[in-house]
Amino acid sequence: xxxxxxxxxxxxxxxxxxxxxxxALRPRSAEAGLLDLASNDYLGLTRHxxxxxxxAGAAHRWGAGATGSRLVTGSTALHAELERxxxxxxxxxxxxxxxxxxxxxxxxxxxxxxxxxxIVSDAGNHASIVDGCRLSRAETAVVPHADPDAVAKxxxxxxxxxxxxxxxxxxxxxxxxxxSALAEVCRTANAALVVDDAHGLGVxxxxxxxxxxxxxxxxxxxxxxxxxxxxxxxxxxxxxxxPARVIDHLVNTAxxxxxxxGLAPAAAGGAxxxxxxxxxxxxxxARARExxxxxxxxxxxxxxxxxRPDAAVVSVRAPSADAAVRWAADCRAAGVAVGCFRxxxxxxxxxxxxxxxxADLTEEQIGTAVSTVVATAPREALVPLS
Numbered sequence: 001x002x003x004x005x006x007x008x009x010x011x012x013x014x015x016x017x018x019x020x021x022x023x024a025l026r027p028r029s030a031e032a033g034l035l036d037l038a039s040n041d042y043l044g045l046t047r048h049x050x051x052x053x054x055x056a057g058a059a060h061r062w063g064a065g066a067t068g069s070r071l072v073t074g075s076t077a078l079h080a081e082l083e084r085x086x087x088x089x090x091x092x093x094x095x096x097x098x099x100x101x102x103x104x105x106x107x108x109x110x111x112x113x114x115x116x117x118x119i120v121s122d123a124g125n126h127a128s129i130v131d132g133c134r135l136s137r138a139e140t141a142v143v144p145h146a147d148p149d150a151v152a153k154x155x156x157x158x159x160x161x162x163x164x165x166x167x168x169x170x171x172x173x174x175x176x177x178x179x180s181a182l183a184e185v186c187r188t189a190n191a192a193l194v195v196d197d198a199h200g201l202g203v204x205x206x207x208x209x210x211x212x213x214x215x216x217x218x219x220x221x222x223x224x225x226x227x228x229x230x231x232x233x234x235x236x237x238x239x240x241x242x243p244a245r246v247i248d249h250l251v252n253t254a255x256x257x258x259x260x261x262g263l264a265p266a267a268a269g270g271a272x273x274x275x276x277x278x279x280x281x282x283x284x285x286a287r288a289r290e291x292x293x294x295x296x297x298x299x300x301x302x303x304x305x306x307x308r309p310d311a312a313v314v315s316v317r318a319p320s321a322d323a324a325v326r327w328a329a330d331c332r333a334a335g336v337a338v339g340c341f342r343x344x345x346x347x348x349x350x351x352x353x354x355x356x357x358x359a360d361l362t363e364e365q366i367g368t369a370v371s372t373v374v375a376t377a378p379r380e381a382l383v384p385l386s
Contacts, residue, residue, distance in 0.1 A: 044360025058269025074262025091218025101228030174313025202232020207282030
């Protein structure tokens with residue numbers, strides 16, 4: 001037989017193509033040629049002069065890379081400064097910066113559990129949480145979406161160390177988790193609560209302090225937050241926030257922290273610059289929510305089916321995976337970039353367009369985005385208006 005150990009990949013590719021699930025890289029230019037409603041730049045800070053200057057200044061001072069893992073040479077005074085200011089802004093005792101939000105979720109879930117413990121995970125959680133559960137070696141109970149009673153039932157079934165984990169705002173539909181109810185369930189069961197606030201930081205809470213601050217859980221002794229620096233803060237990286245003893249435990253046990261190169265100084269500097277700008281301009285958070293509400297209202301008024309946004313994600317239902325791909329492509333051809341979510345990114349199998357409500361969008365741009373999405377919509381996506 002010929003040596004062909006990767007022939008099975010061709011079969012997989014044919015199956016993806018038949019299901020309309022082929023993905024491809026689409027490199028973009030540095031120039032802004034499209035109206036961007038596809039990125040996670042919720043506050044419009046990625047290209048803000050103050051943020052880019054902070055990133056450039058950090059690179060000039062500290063170098064292009066961190067040079068090593070955080071426990072060897074990869075921790076700089078800049079990393080420590082960012083951790084202090086993140087913890088203070090979000091209302092937690094301590095913070096730990098990692099190379100990505102993905103790494104932050106893996107760190108928290110693997111270091112705070114292990115064999116013999118239980119993780120109760122929402123069915124709508126992000127892939128990084130799913131992977132953290134798998135790598136933790138803990139028993140994992142996946143419960144129905146946004147259902148505190150199901151979480152309570154799962155926790156009651158386990159005798160020993162346990163935690164519940166949820167997104168604060170779910171990336172597919174943009175709906176918020178019932179954090180107060182989940183925290184009460186965890187207190188009753190003596191379990192920890194881990195919340196991925198990637199889509200809440202910068203959008204929810206007083207001045208964008210996040211979903212946990214909005215729910216009165218910032219600094220709660222049984223709650224840990226994970227977040228990303230790549231959305232509202234316009235940079236890159238992730239962090240875990242919580243009680244100081246939890247953060248110290250992660251420094252000593254979390255493999256995605258111990259064995260990974262530290263966050264590049266430019267990313268740390270950019271995130272710190274964005275955080276300081278948000279402190280001075282807290283109105284950006286409310287503006288992002290205002291834009292999301294406007295997008296939702298105008299799209300549904302035109303006959304499209306969308307989920308009422310709890311933060312800055314606006315999700316619009318598509319008739320099929322193929323239709324969603326064509327719809328997003330037609331929007332792009334008309335000058336508007338939108339996200340396209342298909343299986344396996346959507347846990348319910350329903351494909352969607354995903355629009356980002358950015359705080360820096362003008363009324364004219366909101367109107368352009370809505371008219372473009374409506375004009376290019378598949379006929380099956382429009383509900384006849386009475």
